Amino acid sequence: MAQMKFPSKWRSWVMATLYSARASVLVNGSPTREFDCSRGLRQGDPLSPFLFVIVMEALTCVMKKVVSIDLFKCIDITARGPLSSHLIYANVMFMVNLAKCSIYGIRVREHEVQQMVSHLRCKQAPIKVLDALDKIRRVFFWGGSEEKAKMNWVAWEKTIAPVEYGGLGFGSIRDANLAMLAKWWWRFKTEKNSLWRRVIWAIHHNTRAWNDIPVKISIAGLWKSIISIRQFLLNADIDLRCAICASLVNGKNIQFWLDSWADPVPLYIKFSDLFKEERFKDYLVEDRLGFDESGPVFSWAWARPSLGDSEHVQLQQLEQMVSGLNMGSGRDCWTWKYDSNGIFNVAGIKKILSMANRVSPARVFEWNNWIPKKVAIVAWRAEMERLPTKCVRIEGCYDCACLYKLNI
Known part of the structure; x- marks a missing residue:
C-alpha cells in the first residue's frame, strides 16, 4: 500500500x-x-474484498513483469487474440503456465482447479433442470413435500402469470434464465475493450462470414448456448440483433459497419455490396467519419481502386444517411430498444417474456396490500372456485357461505 x-x-x-x-x-x-x-x-x-483487490493489483504487476522477461508464458487464445497469464475472481486466482503445461490455484481446492482445467461453462439451463426447479416451487407453494405432493388447485402456468393476467406474479424460471443470458448480448456490444469480449471475438470471429455478434457452430460451449437464446426471444417479439443501438457522440466506441448507429439495421447488412469492398471491416466510426465546417468528411479504404455501379449507388445512399449526424467531445452511449429509458435491465425482459402469448382476462382479481397475503390468496382461489370446500367438490358452485367453513 x-x-x-x-x-x-x-x-x-x-x-x-x-x-x-x-x-x-x-x-x-x-x-x-x-x-x-x-x-x-x-x-x-466487508473490508476483505477491498484488500484483496489491492493485493491482486500488486500481484498483477509482478505477473506482467515475469511474462515480459519470459519466465512465465501466457495463454495464446488465437494467433491474433489477446494473451492471458492469470484469472482473478472474488478471492480466487488461477495462474496458467503453458511453459510447464500446468495450472495453479490460489485459495482454490483441487477439484475446483480440475474443473477449471475442464473449462468453465455457463450454458442455458436444460429443460429437465428447469422443470425440476419448477416442480420444487410448485410442491412448496401447495404445501407438499418430497415424500408426498398435494393437490394443485390452480394450473402452474396460471399461478406464475403476471398479476394483470390473473396470476400471482411469481414469474417463470425459464424466463429468468433467458433474461439473464440476454444480458451477455448487451455486454458484448457495449464492453468493446473488455478481456472476455476480445477472447470471444478472437475465437468465434470468421473473416469469411462477418457478423456483429459472431459464433462458430462447430465450437461447442457457453457462447454458442448464449447466442441460441435469440430464437426463444423472437417468440416474444424480442429481436436481440436489433435491440441494441448506439448514439453517436465521438465515435470511439462504435464500429462503423458492425454496430447499429446510423440506422436500426447495421450498415454491413444494409449496404452489403459496399461492405465487401471495405478493407478494414472492424474500423470505428472515428476512423471513417469526421466533420468540419463544410460537413461530414469520409475516409474510405476500398479493396479495389474503383467501385462498381451497385457500390456507387450504395455509397451515395450511405453518405446521404450519415450527412445529417454530428459528432461531439463526449462518450458514445448505448440504447436498449425495449425500455422507455433506453437502459438494459433483466427485469424488463422477464416482464415481456411473462406476458408473451397470454390473453388478458375479462376480469382481473384486485389485490389489496392491507390484507395478509395468505388471506388474499384464499380469496383469489375462491374467485376461481379452486377451494377444497364441499360445495365446490360436489356441486361445482361457489357462494359466500363456503368461506365460513375455512375459519378465516
Whole structure:
C-alpha cells in the first residue's frame, strides 16, 4: 500500500483492523473466551474484498513483469487474440503456465482447479433442470413435500402469470434464465475493450462470414448456448440483433459497419455490396467519419481502386444517411430498444417474456396490500372456485357461505 501511495494514516487504520480482530467459539450454545485472530481479518469482513483487490493489483504487476522477461508464458487464445497469464475472481486466482503445461490455484481446492482445467461453462439451463426447479416451487407453494405432493388447485402456468393476467406474479424460471443470458448480448456490444469480449471475438470471429455478434457452430460451449437464446426471444417479439443501438457522440466506441448507429439495421447488412469492398471491416466510426465546417468528411479504404455501379449507388445512399449526424467531445452511449429509458435491465425482459402469448382476462382479481397475503390468496382461489370446500367438490358452485367453513 505504501508503494501505491496510500497515506500513512489510512494504512494505520487498515493495520488496526488486522491486529485488533477478536473472535470466540460457540460451544453448546455458549461463547468461549475471546482470542486474537492471528490470520488477519475475520471471515466475511466487508473490508476483505477491498484488500484483496489491492493485493491482486500488486500481484498483477509482478505477473506482467515475469511474462515480459519470459519466465512465465501466457495463454495464446488465437494467433491474433489477446494473451492471458492469470484469472482473478472474488478471492480466487488461477495462474496458467503453458511453459510447464500446468495450472495453479490460489485459495482454490483441487477439484475446483480440475474443473477449471475442464473449462468453465455457463450454458442455458436444460429443460429437465428447469422443470425440476419448477416442480420444487410448485410442491412448496401447495404445501407438499418430497415424500408426498398435494393437490394443485390452480394450473402452474396460471399461478406464475403476471398479476394483470390473473396470476400471482411469481414469474417463470425459464424466463429468468433467458433474461439473464440476454444480458451477455448487451455486454458484448457495449464492453468493446473488455478481456472476455476480445477472447470471444478472437475465437468465434470468421473473416469469411462477418457478423456483429459472431459464433462458430462447430465450437461447442457457453457462447454458442448464449447466442441460441435469440430464437426463444423472437417468440416474444424480442429481436436481440436489433435491440441494441448506439448514439453517436465521438465515435470511439462504435464500429462503423458492425454496430447499429446510423440506422436500426447495421450498415454491413444494409449496404452489403459496399461492405465487401471495405478493407478494414472492424474500423470505428472515428476512423471513417469526421466533420468540419463544410460537413461530414469520409475516409474510405476500398479493396479495389474503383467501385462498381451497385457500390456507387450504395455509397451515395450511405453518405446521404450519415450527412445529417454530428459528432461531439463526449462518450458514445448505448440504447436498449425495449425500455422507455433506453437502459438494459433483466427485469424488463422477464416482464415481456411473462406476458408473451397470454390473453388478458375479462376480469382481473384486485389485490389489496392491507390484507395478509395468505388471506388474499384464499380469496383469489375462491374467485376461481379452486377451494377444497364441499360445495365446490360436489356441486361445482361457489357462494359466500363456503368461506365460513375455512375459519378465516
